[in-house]
Amino acid sequence: xxxxxxxxxxxxxxxxxxxxxxxxxxxxxxxxxxxxxxxxxxxxxxxxxxxxxxxxxxxxxxxxxxxxxxxxxxxxxxxxxxxxxxxxxxxxxxxxxxxxxxxxxxx
Amino acid sequence: xxxxxxxxxxxxxxxxxxxxxxxxxxxxxxxxxxxxxxxxxxxxxxxxxxxxxxxxxxxxxxxxxxxxxxxxxxxxxxxxxxxxxxxxxxxxxxxxxxxxxxxxxxx
Numbered sequence: 629x630x631x632x633x634x635x636x637x638x639x640x641x642x643x644x645x646x647x648x649x650x651x652x653x654x655x656x657x658x659x660x661x662x663x664x665x666x667x668x669x670x671x672x673x674x675x676x677x678x679x680x681x682x683x684x685x686x687x688x689x690x691x692x693x694x695x696x697x698x699x700x701x702x703x704x705x706x707x708x709x710x711x712x713x714x715x716x717x718x719x720x721x722x723x724x725x726x727x728x729x730x731x732x733x734x735x
Numbered sequence: 736x737x738x739x740x741x742x743x744x745x746x747x748x749x750x751x752x753x754x755x756x757x758x759x760x761x762x763x764x765x766x767x768x769x770x771x772x773x774x775x776x777x778x779x780x781x782x783x784x785x786x787x788x789x790x791x792x793x794x795x796x797x798x799x800x801x802x803x804x805x806x807x808x809x810x811x812x813x814x815x816x817x818x819x820x821x822x823x824x825x826x827x828x829x830x831x832x833x834x835x836x837x838x839x840x841x842x
Contacts, residue, residue, distance in 0.1 A: 629825070637746060637829050639744060639791055639831075641779050673783070676781035677784075680780075682779060682780075684789060710837060710839060717838070718834065720831045720833070720834045721832055722744050722746075722832060723829055724827045725830060727825065727826070729825045730823070730826070731817040731821055731824070
């Protein structure tokens, strides 16, 4: 993900509910679907052994994020997430102003 | 982390190197130290079984982030991270413009 700022990030942190049947398949499907949307720049995801998940997706503009949020297949997935899979989540939309990588000399 | 936007996020994604001796202790120490700094709002961290780590810390202003970046103990930790612990990392500084939580009706 080598885009130059400014661009946008969706920071999605979540804790899963008890019923996670079908969740992993849907998460993989949505990640593949997102990758084909206009303005998609990249996605990174980690779920801790303790149960906290953090997924950050990167987009060229806020309009791209709104469009992806309203995608019909994505909306169906959101609905299942709301009803079944997530105990809690936070979504933050943020404008990336600066980006750099490391370690220095090995980046 | 119930702050109202706008505020700032530092999105730190990393892959560890082979030598991780002392890393967990230092990570816990830096998290505790960060929590005492001016402008600190919160921190969330997950490391995947696959090795990708994502830590997002939240701050009131960009100046708070710069001050934390220059903290003398933090700089010593950054130095060890650069020399020993990280195979690669990306740091992004982003302005959180919108935040909401879910699921609806349970948030």
